Amino acid sequence: MTDQAFVKVVLVTGGSSGIGEAICKRLAAEGHRVYGTGRKVDRQPHGYRLVAMDITDTASVQRGVEHVVGEAGRIDVVVNNAGVGIQGPAEDIAPELALEVLNTNLIGAHRVCQAVLPGMRDRRRGLVIHITSLAANYGLPFRGFYSASKAALERYAEAQRMELAPFGVHVVTLQPGEYRTGIAAARARPASIGPHYADAYDRVMRVLDGSLHYSRDPDEVAVKVSRLIHRSSPYGVHFAAHGVQRLSVVLKKVLPSRLFERLMMRHYR
Numbered sequence: 001m002t003d004q005a006f007v008k009v010v011l012v013t014g015g016s017s018g019i020g021e022a023i024c025k026r027l028a029a030e031g032h033r034v035y036g037t038g039r040k041v042d043r044q045p046h047g048y049r050l051v052a053m054d055i056t057d058t059a060s061v062q063r064g065v066e067h068v069v070g071e072a073g074r075i076d077v078v079v080n081n082a083g084v085g086i087q088g089p090a091e092d093i094a095p096e097l098a099l100e101v102l103n104t105n106l107i108g109a110h111r112v113c114q115a116v117l118p119g120m121r122d123r124r125r126g127l128v129i130h131i132t133s134l135a136a137n138y139g140l141p142f143r144g145f146y147s148a149s150k151a152a153l154e155r156y157a158e159a160q161r162m163e164l165a166p167f168g169v170h171v172v173t174l175q176p177g178e179y180r181t182g183i184a185a186a187r188a189r190p191a192s193i194g195p196h197y198a199d200a201y202d203r204v205m206r207v208l209d210g211s212l213h214y215s216r217d218p219d220e221v222a223v224k225v226s227r228l229i230h231r232s233s234p235y236g237v238h239f240a241a242h243g244v245q246r247l248s249v250v251l252k253k254v255l256p257s258r259l260f261e262r263l264m265m266r267h268y269r
Contacts, residue, residue: 008229009072011065012036013055013112014082015048018181019131019218023079024048026222027229035068037082055082055108065115074123075116077229080109081131083149085187087205089197090144092190098145101188105149106156113160117169124168129228130157131221132173134241137249138260141268142197142204154237161235172234174225175249177241179218204268216242 010027014020015036024036025047034048041050049071053064068075083105086093109130120126135143136150154173161171193201221240228234239246244267252260 006230007031007033008076009033009068009074010035010077010079010229011068011075011112011116012079012081013053013108014038016041016050019176019179019221020079020081021045022218022222023081023225026219026226030226032229033072035072037064055111056103058111061108061111061115065112069119074119075126077127077129078112078116079129079131079225080112080153082108083131085143086145086149086189087143087187087208088190088193089142089201092192092194092197093145094190097188097190101145102149102152105146106152109153110156117164120169121164121167126169127229127234128157128160128164128169128171129225129234130154130171130173132157132175134175134177134239134245134249136173136175138252138264141265142201170234172228172236172238174221174228174238174240176218176221176239177216177245179216179221179240181218207268 010032012020012023012027012034015024016038020036024034024045028034028047036048036050037053037055038050039052039054041052044050051064051067052060054060065075084101086097086101113128117126130153132153133146133150135147136154139147157171157173164171224238224240228238239249241249251263255263
């Protein structure tokens with residue numbers, strides 16, 4: 001049975017599918033009061049609630065947060081999970097498309113924080129978990145703007161951690177590798193790929209879209225989130241990755257840049 005003194009009110013953005021859905025299911029099964037968000041809510045799952053929220057719309061975020069606080073009285077934990085992928089040569093990405101990705105992956109998380117942090121500061125306790133990506137550690141070929149957006153979220157979280165520490169609010173990031181979700185099919189793409197990039201782009205996408213690349217269960221990420229919630233003073237950067245994906249973060253730190261980038265391109269053939 002769950003210790004009722006430890007039950008948390010948790011808001012998980014992007015909770016209707018993929019990693020967000022896995023997080024909602026696991027935390028709800030553990031006895032927490034869980035609210036997931038989605039742009040459109042046409043069903044209510046078992047065990048937790050879904051709330052309509054578009055994180056690219058400040059008014060929508062505020063309405064969603066007010067709805068949760070109105071029902072539950074508070075928000076103890078925010079998991080900023082909602083995000084979008086993008087692929088294509090950096091040169092071919094229109095600035096408008098790049099801004100859409102940054103508006104979701106970075107500014108969207110910021111909108112959610114602006115809505116929930118006043119309550120956390122007033123109570124002098126709370127936890128913000130930003131779901132970033134291993135891609136925050138390096139520029140992935142043909143996913144440069146995705147890497148950039150997640151790296152920006154890491155730096156945002158780092159500054160936020162120092163700013164909020166005096167108020168008893170903890171901020172951590174969790175970097176997943178590739179998991180079995182729908183993000184690959186939903187990635188933003190440029191209208192066309194220049195012929196000078198076409199062959200390399202096709203090779204990378206074949207590797208990236210291979211079944212083994214997305215074979216792991218997203219519940220592994222949910223387990224990491226649960227462990228962070230149970231810590232008394234969660235801190236820093238955490239990882240949900242295995243094998244060569246986790247090794248890549250270490251290699252990035254210790255290898256010369258030229259060698260690391262050669263290995264990266266060899267991996268993607």
